[in-house]
Each structure stands twice: as C-alpha cells, then as structure tokens.
Amino acid sequence: MKIIVPVKRVVDYNVKVRVKSDGSGIETAGVKMSMNPFDEIAVEEAVRLKEKGVATEIIAVSMGVAQCAETIRTALAMGADRGILVESDADLQPLAVAKLLKAIVDQEQPQLVILGKQAIDDDMSATGQMLAALLGWAQGTFASKINIEGDTATVTREVDGGLETVDLKLPAIVTTDLRLNEPRYASLPNIMKARKKPIANMKPADLGVDVTPRLTVIKVSEPPKRKAGQKVGSVAELVSKLRTEAKVI
C-alpha cells in the first residue's frame, strides 16, 4: 500500500510570530521555519504503518518555495521513501493545494493520504476535506487512532462531544489530531540517508493546475493585548465578578 503525506513548511511553533508593520502579513525574514507539527504526526503514522508491514511506500509531498525541499528532507529522515516538490512562489491557498494534491494522487494512485488536520500558520483546516471532495473519497478527519484491516481504515475521530469511530473504505483521506502519536526524533544516520533519497521537482503548470489565489487578505493585525488579571479575596467575590463583570455565569 502506498501512502502520500503532504508536509507544509511553516513558521516554527517556538517562534513568536510578528505582524509586518504594513499589516500585509507576518514577518518571515530570518524566522525559523519547520514542518507543520500536525504533518509530523502524519509522517510518523505513515512510518509506523510501514514498520507494521501495512504500507510499502511513503511519499512526502510539499508545495511552495524551493526551501520546502528541506521540509521534505525532514520527512525523508523520519522514514518517508521519496519526495515530490511542487515549486511555486505564489501564495498557495487550500483549494490550490488540494487540486495539486489531487493531480499527484491521480498519478501515484495511493490507497491513503494522511494530512495534518490544519497548519499552525493559518489554521485553515481545509485542505484534507477539499481533497476528499475533489477525489470523491471517504474522509476521517481529526484522527486520534488509525487501524487498517483489508480495504477498510477504522479511524477514531476527536469530535466536540468526545470520540467517534468511522470505517472508511480505502482509498481514503485521514487528517491527524494531536493525540494520534508522538513523532520520533530522526536518527543521525537517517538524516544522512535522507540526502540520498530522491525528490522529484515539478511546477503547478506541469500538473495543469491554476494556483491563482481566490482569497484576498485585507489586513493582518495582532490580537488585542491581554488585560492584566485580578486577584480576588474570596470565592464569593469571584462568583460575583464572574456574574456582574465578566458576565459568563
């Protein structure tokens, strides 16, 4: 079974994000970039499926600037077998990414695509669902457990009310939640070996996809500063403040 894992290059989760002074976006010059943490979980899950003998090949796919190759290398160091880079300097929005992925899926014919449930830069939580719709495949989003038996993937989903278990007929789309697994540290020998694994390079046009942005960013601004907290003297005072000032009870 072949698995495709899309991996996105985002501002590292440790970095305190700053808004550009002109409000056009966030500052990325000199900022540390890493693989989207949910995508790391997706790669880890794919590698575990391969180690269990369920998967035979893992393809890591990234879209964006040339440096996305480094994000693919990270996936290769964790255990993916080869990479595909769709290089573009355009602002790639979820629909464009989903269309590019569909084109790659059509070529590669995987049984499973595991994506992060969202990317920590824009928190869209859209690509997996759009890809499922474009392909007409079943989807199991926000997965905290995946089990493959024959041509069925049983996925435990984290939903607002608790957990929901769905059976998906393969091929299918799964998006990962935080508790699915804990990604491994890439070993030094595997980092070295990852340099020798192939990464195919293509452009959106090669896949016949128009990636022109459909959404317009009007303005990016910092959230309002948190107000200082208050110390209360008693539980009664707390309850009264919650009722009269915060108006939450």
Place this chain on the structure above:
Amino acid sequence: MQTYKAPLRDMRFVLHELHDSAALTHLKGLEDVSPELMDSILEEAAKLAEEVLLPTNAVGDEIGCVLENGVVRTPKGFKEAYDTFRTGGWTSLASDPAYGGQGLPESLNKLVEEMICSANLAFSLYPGLTHGAYQAIASHASDELKDRYLPKMVDGTWSGTMCLTEAHCGTDLGMLRTRAVPQTDGSYLVSGSKIFISAGEHDLTENIIHLVLARLPDAPKGTRGISLFLVPKFIPSADGRPGPRNGVVCTALEHKMGIKGSATCQLLFEDATGWLVGEPNKGLATMFTMMNSERLSVGIQGLGAAETSYQSAVAYARDRIQGRSLSGAKSADKAADPIIVHPDVRRMLLTIRAYTEGCRALGGWVARELDEMERSNDPDARKRAEDFTALMTPVVKALFTDLGFEATNIGMQVYGGHGYIRDHGMEQLVRDARISMIYEGTNGIQALDLVGRKLPQGAGRMLRTFFHPVSEFIEKNSAHPVLGEMVKGFSKAFGALQLATGQVASAGMADPEEAGAAATEYLRLFGLVALGFMWARSAVIAVEKLAKPDADAPFYKAKLTTARFYMERILPQVGGLLVAIKAGKGAMMEMDEAAF
C-alpha cells in the same frame, strides 16, 4: 528550571557565514557534507538537547550518582536519555565510517557538543570521554583492538574513560605509580589506584573501556616511562559480547561541587587484564594525540553553560519588575519596570552575550582548522592548520572556561537572591561550569603551555598563523566606511598583544620564571584579542548583510551592537593586562614563602 533553546541562528552564522562551511566539501571525506545537511543535523540535535537532555539537568544535580556494592547508578532519567541519544546515532557523529561512524566534520561536531553541554553538562561527559578514548584507540591501537572495541564505542553500547590522575599526581603525571606487568600471551596485568575518573563506573552502557596510564617494570622514571593500556570492565569473549568481569572496581565516588550527574570515581585496578596501546613508554604522547580537539571540547563546556545562563537571565530580566527606569517609567501600568531596562542589568546581559557569541565564533574557527589539519589534500595547509590549532588550544581551553564560569556567575547575579537559591537552576550552572577550569590541564597549565611551548616554537612559526590573518584583516579594513573606528580600536588591542608577546619572549628567554609569572595574564590578553578579531570580522559581515534587501535585520543589528559593546567595554581590558605583564615577577617571587 533553566531556559534553553539551541542558538541555531548564531550557529549557522558561525558555520556558514563566518567560516565558509561550503568550502568544507573540498576536504577529504566531506564531499557530500552540504550546508543544508549540517543545518538539518543541527536542528535535530537541538530538539534532542532541548527536549531530552535539558529535562534531566536539574534532577541530575539534585539526585547525583549513587554507589552501592560497587555499582554506580546515574540519576533518574539519565539512562533513558542516553538510550535515546545512542539509538539516534549521536555517539557516532564524528567517528570514522570504517567503524560505523558518520564521519562528520569537527566544525559541526563542536556545535552539537555545545548544545549537549548547554542542556546537561554532567551528561556530556559520558559520550565525551568515550569519544576521547575512541580517538586514542583509533590512532594508536593494533588492528585487533580497534576491530574489537571501536564499533561498540562508536555506536555507544560501550563507553570509555581516561585514567590518568592518582592521589599524589594530577598535573605532574611523571610521578604516577600504577604498574603493568607483561604476560606470556601478550596481555598485561594492571594494578594501582586512580582517582577522579569521570564515567569510571555507571549504568549507562553494558561495558566500560578504560584507557589507563601505567608503568612497565623496567620503565625509566618520569614522564618517559609511562605507557597506555586498554583495560575493559568486562573482557569481551570471542563472540564480542562482554565476558568475565575484569579486576577493576569503583571503591568510592567523589563528593563534589557540581556536575553531580557525572560519576567521578576512585578506581582500584588489581591484576586487571589490559592491552598495550601504542608504543611502550610513549603513553603520554599516545593519550594526548587528540589533545587539541579534546581541550577545545572542554572549552566548549564553559561556553555551553554560559549560553544557558544567558538565555535564562534574559527571560528573567524581561519578566522581573523592580525599580523604575532612570529615563522615566517604561511600564507605567505596572508597579515597576522590568529589570531589563536598567543599564547595569544590560551590562550584565551584554557581557555574557559578547562572551558566548565571541567564543562560539572562535571555537568555530579552531574546529574548522582541525578539519583542515585532518582532511586537507594540501600538505602545507595541513601543517599550517596543525600549527594554528596547537597555538590556539591552550587559549580556547582556558579562555572559554574562565569566561564561561564568569558568565554563569553574572547570570546568577541577574536573578538577585533568586539566583542564589536553587529553584531556578542558576547556581547549578555556576557549580557545573567551575570544573572546566580545572580538568584537562588546569588553566594555569594552559597558560604555561602557551608561553613555554607554543610561543617559542620554530621562532614564532605557530604565532604567525594567528598574527598574519589579523594583520591582513586590519590592513584591509582600517578604512572601512562604517567600521573604521572599531577596527582602529581593535588594532590598538592587537598592538598591545604584540608588545606583550615581545616582552614575554625576551624576559622569559632570560628567566623562565618571568614567563611563568606573565603566563595567565598573557593568555587572557591573547584570548581577548582573538575574541576581538572574531567580533570585528562578524561586524564586517553584519554590515555587508544589512546592506542587502531582505536581510535578517534584527539578527545583524544585534550582532553589530554586541560587537560594539565588546570593543568598547571589554577589549580595553588588554591595557591593564599589558601593564601587569610588564611589571614582571617582582612582587610575586619577592614574597617570603613563610609570609603567606
């Protein structure tokens, strides 16, 4: 708990921008080692240091090592951390691929070592000593010993030690008494007691390979009668697994100031079976073959501790509110301003930062020359690199550990009373950093090595490997449009070093005690100028980068400002040092011994 994130941006600056890592691919065995590969290794090492090693640091200090019935238990969490480290292949980073190593350059290795030291200095000794022992065995042992021991030391299932010190001799190893008696089968029986042996006994690995200095029965007295022996804790059986227990036991653990997670052992060897490494009576030279690399590593321990102290102190200084800014309230909504507004707190933080970034840059240069020395295809380049690293070794060992200790002390000061109590881990850093000034040759001995051995070599041949690039730089940049003033100030400090060198050379030639009396101040002066050189070069690069669009402006601006702080506030100390050096041994040797 300390704050630490690996300073990857500055490491990349040192590796790629200051010391041109791209050119490493011209060296033997490094053809495939691209800057991108090194970056991905640094990133993964950073994760390991921050997420696996750092959490064991405070616990390790609190619990320390315990000896029970001859068995040493390392602190809770060390074994798990070591296993993660080992299975990740990190013990093999700089070792020879012939024995399972990854064959990566020192330029990279020393940066990874820094991260390990920052995260947990005590832990760093276990893989550090294994690598030291590995290097001595790889360079001098028979093929049979190499094949038997190296693969397991490289993959970290076995660890190593260096057993030099005895109760009555540390610096002056010529007096050591441990004996080795040859056996008919070519092995030796080693007997004697050693003290202060780091990683001498512990539960991290299935076997421990001791490298022991001892005397053969007919050995001449003094340092020319010492040989080196490989003595395993368990003698490997034919299939390579650890076999029968050898005659070496840990009789006590030293109780000590810091690095409590590192087991510092008294070892008793009683007819322990060992094998000769290298030639008889050449043991010291054999043990010290890789001295340049090892002393740089110990220097980096000081740097590593300083970095953690810096990051913790900055976090605290932003958070702690106390007093109002002298130029008017900065956080009017709060009862006081964060202490980072105060000039004196900024002095403290910038001093540490000028030390850490300066030392990282200088360490990177020496590491880079170690790579040239070992791997260049050009014999002249190899020779020059050998001279340079030999010259700089005592400087980086003593300077980095002196400044590293001072830095941790300053970091603690930033915390006020909260630095002195244990909860924040600041006093631990001070205690941990302190040992690096003592072992691997005390800093006093480093200074003697510099003035007594390195300066006179080949009528200043070694010295020229440092003086020439500095003179060239000054010549090229004295009219620098932005940094002209800074270069002028640096050039003055370099002048002081040249004067001091002349003074030490001529006075020392006539009277060796004069050289001995000037040594420590001379080494410091030398070191401050070397850091000044790194700061001046960094500033030149920062100006170039800032002129380009899309530059990482905050990083380069901070570089420039820190360079300025170093030049204005630290480098001028060379003036006072020069005065002290010129004063000579007078007062020191005049003092009647009985009057002390």
